[in-house]
Amino acid sequence: MTRPPITGATVVAGVAGQPVRHSLSPLIHNAWLEAAGIDGVYVPFDLPIAGFEGFVAGLRGGAVRGINVTVPFKEVALTLADRASDRALAASAANILVFEADGSVIADNTDGVGLISAFAIQAPGLVLASGPVAILGAGGGARGAAAALLAAGAPQVRIINRTLAKAQAMAKAFGARATAHPLAGAAHAFAGVVAVVNATSAELGEKAVLEAPLEATPAGAVVMDMVYRPLITPFLAHARRIGRPTVDGLAMLIGQAAPAFEAFYGRPPPAQVDIRALALKVIGG
Ligand code: ATR
Numbered sequence: 206m207t208r209p210p211i212t213g214a215t216v217v218a219g220v221a222g223q224p225v226r227h228s229l230s231p232l233i234h235n236a237w238l239e240a241a242g243i244d245g246v247y248v249p250f251d252l253p254i255a256g257f258e259g260f261v262a263g264l265r266g267g268a269v270r271g272i273n274v275t276v277p278f279k280e281v282a283l284t285l286a287d288r289a290s291d292r293a294l295a296a297s298a299a300n301i302l303v304f305e306a307d308g309s310v311i312a313d314n315t316d317g318v319g320l321i322s323a324f325a326i327q328a329p330g331l332v333l334a335s336g337p338v339a340i341l342g343a344g345g346g347a348r349g350a351a352a353a354l355l356a357a358g359a360p361q362v363r364i365i366n367r368t369l370a371k372a373q374a375m376a377k378a379f380g381a382r383a384t385a386h387p388l389a390g391a392a393h394a395f396a397g398v399v400a401v402v403n404a405t406s407a408e409l410g411e412k413a414v415l416e417a418p419l420e421a422t423p424a425g426a427v428v429m430d431m432v433y434r435p436l437i438t439p440f441l442a443h444a445r446r447i448g449r450p451t452v453d454g455l456a457m458l459i460g461q462a463a464p465a466f467e468a469f470y471g472r473p474p475p476a477q478v479d480i481r482a483l484a485l486k487v488i489g490g
Pocket of ligand 1 (some may be wrong): 276341342343344345346347366367368371388404405406407408415
């Protein structure tokens with residue numbers, strides 16, 4: 206790839222996180238920018254933990270068009286915005302902040318869109334409205350997943366978490382269609398589900414494995430992992446060994462990036478780039 210020249214009119218966007226060094230978002234957005242011939246650039250903003258609020262305040266006015274927000278700033282990002290989309294409010298987190306010329310900051314969350322599009326692409330036969338979905342985890346990622354799955358018509362989300370109290374608090378916030386379960390009760394919660402989503406951070410560490418009794422899911426249940434490094438996590442490898450169809454976190458990452466690109470640069474990403482193949486070159490798989 207050759208980088209288009211930076212001009213005086215280049216639209217700047219980026220991703221803010223800590224750490225952000227391993228983010229695939231700069232690769233994805235810059236490949237789209239180049240293919241579309243847009244005078245724009247997308248850069249990493251590696252911020253100190255205490256620096257996010259000041260960073261956002263400094264961007265009011267639109268010198269930077271917008272940022273993706275990643276761990277650990279998604280929750281605070283929502284609180285710093287002047288307006289927020291319903292889906293950001295439902296997830297209690299933002300993965301996008303847009304800086305308007307009038308100084309206002311708009312929050313959105315496209316992680317849920319990414320999750321639903323990952324299912325649509327990699328498990329096209331799955332009808333989310335046809336049965337309960339189990340979610341492992343009760344952090345920000347799990348909240349976003351629950352909000353998206355309920356909005357997509359899932360009749361029930363079963364929140365399974367190591368710390369039961371967190372699952373209970375989350376289920377309460379989501380109302381009658383959400384239930385809470387301890388990790389030790391996962392087999393019970395897996396009965397009759399149409400899909401399982403791993404939204405824990407259990408497998409982010411080297412060699413870490415999330416032990417989940419996936420055998421207790423129905424034979425056709427779709428197993429999804431929000432982690433995309435490695436592409437086939439131990440959790441997905443387990444699902445594949447027992448014959449469950451799987452959906453990977455890279456499909457979700459690309460699915461959330463597309464509406465972010467449109468928010469920053471004013472048009473959808475160009476269709477001709479095989480962004481998944483490009484990302485796979487970096488992460489392997
Ligand atoms: P995020 O905002 O990215 O979802 P988080 O808020 O730190 O991250 O939440 C991480 C989730 O992964 C939590 O649900 C956590 O369980 P606890 O609430 O019990 O801490 C879960 N998690 C992390 N490590 C885990 C492990 N080794 N086994 C099971 N669950 C784990």
